[in-house]
Amino acid sequence: MSDNIIVGMADYKIGKAPDKLMTIGLGSCVGICIYDLAKKIGGMAHIMLPSSQGKKGDNPAKYADTCIPLMIGDLLKMGVNKAGLKAKIAGGASMFSFAGNSPLMKIGENNAERVKLEIKKAGIPLVSYDVGGNFGRTIILDLTTGDLLIRTINHGQKVI
Amino acid sequence: MDVTAAQLEALKEIGNIGSGHAATSLSDMLQSRISMDVPRVWLLPLNKLTEVFGELDSPRAAIYLKITGEAPGKAIFVFSLPSVQTILDTLLGKNPCTDIFTSELAQSALKEVGNILVGSFIMAITEFSGVKLYTSIPALGIDMIGAMIETILIEEGKIDDNVLIFDTKMTGLTEMEGKFLYIPNEGSLKKLVRVFDL
Incomplete structure (x- = not known):
């Protein structure tokens, strides 16, 4: 029996096949999947902003720069092989169109860029990604296959 | 964020005055009585947002206006898609041009609805509390x-x-159901509730 483990905003969860990891309604935030296909163990995060800017005492799962090392640390404790880790990401959309300049347009893009950078820093290959656009995403990571299912409301559904 | 119970009550009262005016504007616009539920005020952890919004992947239309001035914040109207269609049919008459996904006319009509509603919301708050507020253009x-x-929160x-x-929940017409949300930015609450001597 497999369960969907739901990852909330500013949170991350670790799971093991046959369970699936899922986060619902990603807008400008980014869903980060890091998994070891051989061990069938993986983690999913739902970060909201690029950087904690060194702020202590704040929830580290909120930010790309603090969440990614934390999640990798937890995965290693679960016995994954660091060299076998792969990453997939989705989200980072700009949900609203304003006339003129609005930070709302840039936040998604900044989030996605920072996540890519932090994954690279951690030495993990980013095997696929689906970021940007102007629509929300719900994502489900199948820990048995490593497939990341992406659902949208008006832009179809795909697996990356 | 530190908020006292008295401040939450005061915010509920202020919001109630504002959204009451907004509901009246909507009633005028649609020429139909729109009623409003007793508002709720939440101090909600991020992972509990489903308590306000239900399933986070449900399709909705959201009209968002930024509130600027002495107590900045955010105002959002959330309508189900059938409700949006009901509003548009009432405002523009039933015709194929009012499809919300494709019609620019429908979309700008809806933004204008947001504009008017938030306008009456903040005007009521300003009159009551003396705190000067302005709105951005709607998205x-x-x-x-x-x-x-x-996306709005960050x-x-x-x-x-x-x-x-x-x-607060608004209901009216047939099948019209919407929500009005007001999210004061950090620091704005103190200014808003000053009128209560809190």
């Missing part, structure tokens, strides 16, 4: 409610672990 989104709300590039949300 419209039609998508997963969770995706739209999180607009300033920072976010607290708990979000203060004023929420």
Whole structure:
């Protein structure tokens, strides 16, 4: 029996096949999947902003720069092989169109860029990604296959 | 964010005055009685947003206006898609041009609805509390409610672990159901409730 483990905003969860990891309604935030296909163990995060800017005492799962090392640390404790880790990401959309300049347009893009950078820093290959656009995403990571299912409301559904 | 019970009550009262005016404007616009539920005020952890919004991937239309001035914040109207269609049919008459996904006319009509509603909301608050507020131009989104709300919440590039949300349900016409949300930014609450000597 497999369960969907739901990852909330500013949170991350670790799971093991046959369970699936899922986060619902990603807008400008980014869903980060890091998994070891051989061990069938993986983690999913739902970060909201690029950087904690060194702020202590704040929830580290909120930010790309603090969440990614934390999640990798937890995965290693679960016995994954660091060299076998792969990453997939989705989200980072700009949900609203304003006339003129609005930070709302840039936040998604900044989030996605920072996540890519932090994954690279951690030495993990980013095997696929689906970021940007102007629509929300719900994502489900199948820990048995490593497939990341992406659902949208008006832009179809795909697996990356 | 530190909020006292008395401050929450005061916010509920202020929000109630504002959204009452907004509901009246909507009634005038649609020439139909729109009623409003007793509002709720939440100080909600980020992972509990479903308590206000239900399933975070439900399709909704959201009209978002930024509130600026002495107590900045965010105002959001959330309507189900059938409700939006009901509003548009009432305002523009039933015709194929009012499809919300494709019609620019429909989209700008809806933004204008948001403009008028938030305008009357903040005017009522300003009159009551003396706190000067202004609104931005409206933005419209039609998508997963969770995706739209999180995007609005992080607009300033920072976010607290708990979000203060004023929420009231509006019903009327046939099948019209919407929500009005008011989210004061950090620091705005103190200014808003000053009128209560809190």
